[in-house]
Amino acid sequence: MKKYVISLLILIGIGIALAYFTIKQNILLDDNVYLDTTESIRNLKLIDNNTNLLLFNIRHENKTNYSDVEQLSTDISEEFDNLRFEALFEEIESSPELDTATINFESELLEKQQHIKEFIDNHKNLIEANSTFFETIQEDSPINQITEELGLNADIISININFYRYLEDNTLENKNNLNDDIAHIEGMIENYTEDQQAVIYGYIRTLSDIIIFSEETQEHFALAIDQQTNATLNALEAAYVNFHNSAIEKSNTLKNALIIYGLILLVLLIIFAYLLRQQYANLEQQVSDRTEEIQQAYTDLQESQEQLIQSEKMASLGEMVAGVAHEINTPLGYVNSNISTIQLNINDLSHIIGHVRKIYAEARSPNRSNKKISSLLSATLKSYVEVQADEIFDESQQLLDDSQHGLDEISKLVTSLKDFSRLDRQSTDEIDVHDCIESSLKIATNHIKENQVIVKREFSQLPNIICTPSKLNQLFLNIITNASQAMKKDGGELRIKTQVKDDSVIIAFMDQGTGMDEETMHKMFDPFFTSKPIGEGTGLGMSIAYKIVQAHGGKIQVKSALNKGTTIAVQLPINQSSDS
Amino acid sequence: MTDNSKKYSVLFVDDEKRILTALRSIFRREYDVHIANSGKEALDILANNNINVIVSDQRMPNMLGNELLAEVHKNYPNTMRLLLTGFMDKEAIVKTINEGEIYRFINKPWRNDEIHEIIAEAALASEFEISHSASADKLSATTEASVSQASSNQAKAQRDLSILMMGSNQDLRNQIRLLCRQHAFNIYGTQTIPQAVGVASAKPTIGVAIIELPVNPEEAMMTINLLKEKRPELISIVLAEETDAETAVELINSGQVFRYLAKPLETSQLEKVIEQAFIRHNTLKSDIKIQQRYKVKKSSRTLTEGIKSLFSSFGLTSKHV
Numbered sequence: 022m023k024k025y026v027i028s029l030l031i032l033i034g035i036g037i038a039l040a041y042f043t044i045k046q047n048i049l050l051d052d053n054v055y056l057d058t059t060e061s062i063r064n065l066k067l068i069d070n071n072t073n074l075l076l077f078n079i080r081h082e083n084k085t086n087y088s089d090v091e092q093l094s095t096d097i098s099e100e101f102d103n104l105r106f107e108a109l110f111e112e113i114e115s116s117p118e119l120d121t122a123t124i125n126f127e128s129e130l131l132e133k134q135q136h137i138k139e140f141i142d143n144h145k146n147l148i149e150a151n152s153t154f155f156e157t158i159q160e161d162s163p164i165n166q167i168t169e170e171l172g173l174n175a176d177i178i179s180i181n182i183n184f185y186r187y188l189e190d191n192t193l194e195n196k197n198n199l200n201d202d203i204a205h206i207e208g209m210i211e212n213y214t215e216d217q218q219a220v221i222y223g224y225i226r227t228l229s230d231i232i233i234f235s236e237e238t239q240e241h242f243a244l245a246i247d248q249q250t251n252a253t254l255n256a257l258e259a260a261y262v263n264f265h266n267s268a269i270e271k272s273n274t275l276k277n278a279l280i281i282y283g284l285i286l287l288v289l290l291i292i293f294a295y296l297l298r299q300q301y302a303n304l305e306q307q308v309s310d311r312t313e314e315i316q317q318a319y320t321d322l323q324e325s326q327e328q329l330i331q332s333e334k335m336a337s338l339g340e341m342v343a344g345v346a347h348e349i350n351t352p353l354g355y356v357n358s359n360i361s362t363i364q365l366n367i368n369d370l371s372h373i374i375g376h377v378r379k380i381y382a383e384a385r386s387p388n389r390s391n392k393k394i395s396s397l398l399s400a401t402l403k404s405y406v407e408v409q410a411d412e413i414f415d416e417s418q419q420l421l422d423d424s425q426h427g428l429d430e431i432s433k434l435v436t437s438l439k440d441f442s443r444l445d446r447q448s449t450d451e452i453d454v455h456d457c458i459e460s461s462l463k464i465a466t467n468h469i470k471e472n473q474v475i476v477k478r479e480f481s482q483l484p485n486i487i488c489t490p491s492k493l494n495q496l497f498l499n500i501i502t503n504a505s506q507a508m509k510k511d512g513g514e515l516r517i518k519t520q521v522k523d524d525s526v527i528i529a530f531m532d533q534g535t536g537m538d539e540e541t542m543h544k545m546f547d548p549f550f551t552s553k554p555i556g557e558g559t560g561l562g563m564s565i566a567y568k569i570v571q572a573h574g575g576k577i578q579v580k581s582a583l584n585k586g587t588t589i590a591v592q593l594p595i596n597q598s599s600d601s
Numbered sequence: 602m603t604d605n606s607k608k609y610s611v612l613f614v615d616d617e618k619r620i621l622t623a624l625r626s627i628f629r630r631e632y633d634v635h636i637a638n639s640g641k642e643a644l645d646i647l648a649n650n651n652i653n654v655i656v657s658d659q660r661m662p663n664m665l666g667n668e669l670l671a672e673v674h675k676n677y678p679n680t681m682r683l684l685l686t687g688f689m690d691k692e693a694i695v696k697t698i699n700e701g702e703i704y705r706f707i708n709k710p711w712r713n714d715e716i717h718e719i720i721a722e723a724a725l726a727s728e729f730e731i732s733h734s735a736s737a738d739k740l741s742a743t744t745e746a747s748v749s750q751a752s753s754n755q756a757k758a759q760r761d762l763s764i765l766m767m768g769s770n771q772d773l774r775n776q777i778r779l780l781c782r783q784h785a786f787n788i789y790g791t792q793t794i795p796q797a798v799g800v801a802s803a804k805p806t807i808g809v810a811i812i813e814l815p816v817n818p819e820e821a822m823m824t825i826n827l828l829k830e831k832r833p834e835l836i837s838i839v840l841a842e843e844t845d846a847e848t849a850v851e852l853i854n855s856g857q858v859f860r861y862l863a864k865p866l867e868t869s870q871l872e873k874v875i876e877q878a879f880i881r882h883n884t885l886k887s888d889i890k891i892q893q894r895y896k897v898k899k900s901s902r903t904l905t906e907g908i909k910s911l912f913s914s915f916g917l918t919s920k921h922v
Contacts, residue, residue, distance in 0.1 A: 350687045354710035355623040361713040362626040416626055423619040471690075473662050512662075 025293070032286060039279050046272040054108065055265055061104045062258045068097040069250050076137065079144060080242045087141050094134050101130065112264055122260040126253035133248035140241035147234035154227045163220040171213065176206055184228060188235065196232070203228065326548075333561035341441075341498065344467030348434055352427030359420040359427075366417045369408040376401035437463035441494045451485045454493070454526055454593070458517060461497035468505040473512030474532075480519045483526050486595050488573055493593075496569040499562045500530050500589050506553075507534025507587060522592075525575070529590040537581040545579065607633045609724035610650060614643040614669065615658040615685070624656070627713055628720065640664025640672075647677055653727040654720055656683045656707065659693050667693045670701030679730045681723040681894070685709055691846035698853055698861045704894070706850040722896065729890040762879060763787035763806040765835075767797040767824070768813025773840065773864065777811060780872055794824040801828050801835060808834070808882035809875060813864075814841035818848045825856035826897065833892040834885035836878040840864050857895040 072093045078084045105113065105123055113119050157164055158181070168177045180202040187195040203225055210218055380397045383389050404410075440460040462469070462476060469476060504515050513533030520527050537545065537552070544550040546567040551560035570577045574594050581587040610633035613624045621636040628634050635650060637643035639661055646652070655673055659666035670682045684697050687709045697703050704723050707716055764786050766777055774790060781788040789804060791797040801807055810828060814821050818841075825837050836859045839852055844863045852858040859881060860874050885892050 347687050350709050351617055351620065355617070355619045357710045358623040358627060358713055362623065419622060420626055423622055427619065470662075471660060 025296075028289075032289065036282060036286070039275065039282055043272065043275040043279055046268060046275055058104065058108045058112075058261060059258070061100060061108055062254060062261065064100050065097060065104065066251065066254050068093055068100060069254065072097065072133075072137070073246055076140065076242060076245055079141075080238065083148065085145075085148065087145075090137060090141065094137060097130065098134075101127070109261065112261070116260070116264045118260045119257070119264050122253065122257040126250065126257050129248050129250045129253045133245050133250055136241045136245035136248065140238055140245055143234050143237040143241060147231065147238050150227060150230040150234055154231055157224055157227055164224045167213075167217050167220050171217065173206070173209075176202065180206065180228070184231075187232065191235065191239065199228075199232070329549075330561060330565065333565065337495075337499070337502075337562065340502075341464055345434055345438060345464060347467050349431050352430040356424045356427040356431075359424045363417050363420055363424075366413045366420075369413050370410060370417075372404045372408060373401060373410055376404050434463065441498075442491060448491070449487060449489055451487050452490050452493075453485055454483055454519060454528060455480055457490055457493045458497055458519075458528065461494050461501055464494075464498055465501045465505065468502050469515070472505045472509045474505045474508050475512070475514050477514055477516045479516060481521070483519055483521060484595055486526060486593055488593065492569045492572070496566050496591065497528075499566045500591075503562065504530055504532035504534060504587070504589075507532050507536070510535070513586075521595075524596065525592050525594045527590055527592050529588055531586065531588045533586040536583045536585050536587050537579075538583055542579055542581055546577075607631065609633065609653040609727070610635060611720060611724070612637060612643060612646055612650075612652045612655045612680075613657075614638075614640065614655065614661070614666070616661040617658070620658065620685075627717065632720070632724070640666075640669040643669055644672065647673065647680070652677070652680050654681045654683065654723045656685055656720070658685045659687075659690060659697075665693060667697040667701055670697055670703060674701050679727060681727045683707055683719070683723060685711075686850070691844060691849065694846045694849045695844045695861055695863075698849055698858065702859075703853055704857075705854055705898070708850075726893045726896060729893045762808055763789060763804060764875070765789050765791065765797060765801050765804075765807045765810040766813075767791045767794070767810065768840070770813055770864070773813060773866075776866070776868060776871070780868060780875070784872075784875075786875075794820055797824060798827050798831070802831055807832075808836060808886075809878040810835055810837045811875075812837060812839050814839055814848070818845075818851075822848070822851055822855060825852065825858060829856055829897050833895070834882055836882045836885075838862065838874060838878055840866065854898045857897045 072090060075084075075086065075090050075093065079086070079090070105127075109119065109123070113123055156162065159165070164177070168174050180199065183195060183199040183202050187199045206221060206225065210221055213221065376397060380394055380401065383394050383397060437460045440456070441464050458478075468474075501515070508515070515533075516529075516531040518529045518531065520529075541552055545563050547560075548564040549560040550564075567577060570591055570593070576592040578590040578592070579587065580590075609631075611628055612635040613621055614637045615621050615624075616638060618638065621638070625634045625636055635646050635652065637646055640657075641664060643655065643657065647655070655670070657666040657669050661669075666684050666686075670684060673680055673682055681704045682701050683705045684694075684701070684703055685707050686694060694706070697706075704726070705719050707719060764777070764781060766774065766788055767790075768774065769792060778788060778790075780786075787806065789800045789807065791800055797810070797812070801810065810825075812821060812825065821839070825839070828835050828837060837856060838860045839856075839858050840862050841848070842864055844861060849861050852861055859878050862870075862874070885895065
């Protein structure tokens with residue numbers, strides 16, 4: 022059973038773990054998160070494109086809506102922060118690819134923003150320089166006046182043309198052409214006045230400023246545009262999608278595992294159910310087997326109890342028979358002996374009779390001789406004296422009387438045996454309790470004598486009661502036997518007192534024996550309880566006595582004091598027919 | 602039937618007067634018959650008369666037969682003691698053997714010719730009086746006396762005392778062996794009845810036989826009977842798992858067994874019994890006539906017949922005899 026519990030616990034553990042991981046995985050797979058994330062990435066792309074568009078506008082159409090660009094920059098940072106720290110935070114934590122992609126994008130973005138900032142700064146400067154330049158080349162501007170004065174129109178025009186050309190298309194050739202033109206002017210400048218020189222230098226500085234700003238602007242613009250924000254965003258998106266897909270895959274694996282687990286569980290449950298059923302069937306078999314065994318044991322017990330009761334009966338019968346046999350033995354002994362002795366005596370007396378017969382014959386003889394008769398007579402007298410005929414005669418008389426007495430004793434015993442067993446009478450009878458007591462006492466004579474018990478009868482007038490005499494005899498015999506045995510040590514008196522009380526007779530047996538302690542008294546009616554040494558009592562005697570009293574609707578009361586004696590009072594109803 | 606023939610006096614004790622009348626009628630012709638109604642009365646008569654044989658009933662009020670006979674054994678050892686019994690009280694019977702050293706048990710009811718014969722034997726045996734010294738002497742003293750003619754030293758005499766042991770109980774054997782070692786007795790341990798009889802016949806130094814009663818007491822009884830016939834001075838002590846009245850009666854009547862004891866035994870008890878047995882043995886050895894006092898009832902079979910049947914029952918040839 023223990024292994025089942027353990028395997029069941031393991032299964033439950035696996036189930037809980039699987040469920041936990043599946044739920045966790047499903048949280049990662051939340052569709053809203055996916056949608057938010059992809060939308061966020063799309064937003065980032067959109068903002069990035071818008072930024073590029075704005076940058077183009079600024080760069081090529083000389084718009085000055087820088088604040089829009091800055092706004093977009095802020096937007097993109099915010100969006101990215103949202104993405105990184107909220108929507109994708111856990112995913113980034115758990116996926117290094119996603120983390121790398123995010124970091125890549127971030128660095129690109131930061132660089133791009135740096136370039137945009139530089140671009141905007143340079144562009145502002147460029148716009149300023151341009152306006153300065155346009156102011157410089159107004160019709161009445163110093164440079165035009167000087168050009169007019171010095172006849173440098175063609176050169177200036179050439180510079181201007183190359184300048185515009187360069188501004189239009191800032192190739193290295195155009196730049197060189199412009200530089201050549203400027204160098205040409207500078208080559209001639211020493212010839213001019215200081216004022217004129219200053220104006221020309223101012224002009225050239227403005228030009229070169231424009232060129233520098235323009236180049237810077239161009240460079241940062243290109244760098245900003247060229248930043249791989251879009252690519253890294255795509256990579257991020259791809260990484261995220263990848264991550265998402267793998268998460269779906271994992272989730273699917275877990276789901277499959279759950280399904281397999283469920284299937285396994287189902288199979289196991291079926292097996293368990295099968296085993297349980299089998300065990301139940303087994304149990305049922307066992308229970309029925311056990312029940313049968315118990316039934317058998319109970320029957321055996323009943324039988325053996327009956328046997329024990331039977332053997333107790335046989336034992337007390339044996340004891341009774343032995344006791345009676347012993348009682349018969351004594352008269353039998355002397356009757357037997359007396360007959361032999363009388364035989365001897367008759368032999369002795371027959372001598373005298375022989376002599377007398379001779380005298381008689383002689384006396385009746387026709388020719389009788391007085392002398393012969395006289396001698397025969399003296400022989401007879403001699404013989405009479407010799408055999409001590411009187412003594413022998415008296416002795417024989419005595420022996421005959423004794424034998425008669427002995428035979429009377431024996432027949433009395435036989436009668437009491439008959440009375441005791443009551444085999445010749447109907448089982449339930451109206452009887453005198455005193456008769457029962459007397460026949461029980463007679464049967465118990467051996468015990469009484471053996472233990473030197475003196476029986477004192479304190480009988481009062483009793484009405485006849487209806488009972489089962491043989492049972493009552495057994496009851497009294499058991500009590501008398503126990504009482505006698507209790508007085509084994511020093512002998513004593515057994516008082517038997519009878520009286521009528523209300524509707525019942527009470528027969529009390531009071532001995533002066535060893536008595537009983539509380540414990541023995543409590544148990545004395547229990548079957549198989551005995552205070553006698555092992556092998557001497559079955560422990561059923563008093564239990565049977567109790568049953569007999571109960572069957573007669575009576576009561577049995579015990580009073581006892583250690584070393585003083587026991588009183589057993591049997592109360593039997595007068596008008597109660599026994600049912601046993 | 603003259604007065605001259607009434608040379609023996611017999612005392613019958615029974616609480617039933619008619620028994621006494623009957624017994625007196627049987628014996629009055631040949632014996633000086635005394636009768637007593639109780640143990641106390643019997644002791645009074647013993648004090649004032651020389652009684653050769655006392656026959657007592659077992660069950661009497663105040664003093665039981667075995668108690669009376671124990672008393673008689675103590676104070677009038679020359680009076681032959683018999684118990685009239687109805688096989689009822691095994692405890693009393695065993696006590697009578699061990700404390701009363703009884704001559705015979707007589708069953709009730711008796712047959713006149715049988716009881717006649719027994720009393721005649723007992724009366725005859727009573728003539729061989731145990732001298733006061735012999736019965737009272739201690740073991741060492743008797744031993745000294747018995748071996749004085751051989752003029753050996755005491756230690757050798759002690760070693761000359763041998764015990765025959767028969768039985769298979771290992772604990773008992775060990776106990777007895779240990780006891781014998783302490784007292785320097787020789788011991789002959791035997792397992793079977795033929796062995797025991799053989800050893801007892803061959804070794805005259807054996808004075809005491811300790812016999813563990815086997816399952817079949819009849820065989821043991823025959824052994825004891827044979828031993829007694831072959832070696833009347835041999836003293837038998839019987840140990841039994843459980844004492845039994847009928848066996849006890851048989852042990853006395855056919856074996857004059859010295860003691861009949863129930864196992865297990867305390868060593869001190871056994872020691873005392875063995876010592877007493879040797880005293881008895883020496884008494885018997887020193888005065889062959891006294892052996893009459895411990896005569897046994899004649900076996901129904903002759904000696905050779907008995908041995909033959911014994912040996913055949915053990916599948917042995919007769920060359921051991």
